[in-house]
Amino acid sequence: MDDKFYTIKQTALITGLTEDTLRYYERIGLVGPIARAASGHRRYNAVDHTWIDFLTKMLSTGMTRSRWAATSSCSGGATQRRENDAQCSRPTRGSSRTRCRSCRKRCRS
Numbered sequence: 001m002d003d004k005f006y007t008i009k010q011t012a013l014i015t016g017l018t019e020d021t022l023r024y025y026e027r028i029g030l031v032g033p034i035a036r037a038a039s040g041h042r043r044y045n046a047v048d049h050t051w052i053d054f055l056t057k058m059l060s061t062g063m064t065r066s067r068w069a070a071t072s073s074c075s076g077g078a079t080q081r082r083e084n085d086a087q088c089s090r091p092t093r094g095s096s097r098t099r100c101r102s103c104r105k106r107c108r109s
Contacts (some may be wrong), residue, residue, distance in 0.1 A: 042100040
């Protein structure tokens with residue numbers, strides 16, 4: 001992949017998504033974390049574009065964003081696993097606690 005960085009505007013044009021959608025996907029964890037310039041502006045790269053393209057195709061199959069976020073969280077590497085553990089260790093009720101334990105087991109395997 002190339003070492004070139006793209007602004008959010010360029011990424012929106014390349015992916016066909018709006019800038020607001022890209023920010024939203026990052027905020028809810030479907031994309032990211034996106035690198036930042038010293039100014040704080042997002043800097044996307046070719047790997048990010050590939051992921052966004054894959055994500056867009058998966059969502060076009062009818063998979064909901066929340067289902068995708070739950071499914072893809074285990075593939076996010078060590079950073080995502082730490083975030084999952086932090087989220088899952090929060091006090092929850094009933095079946096939510098069971099789902100969190102199940103997610104942690106899948107993420108660690």
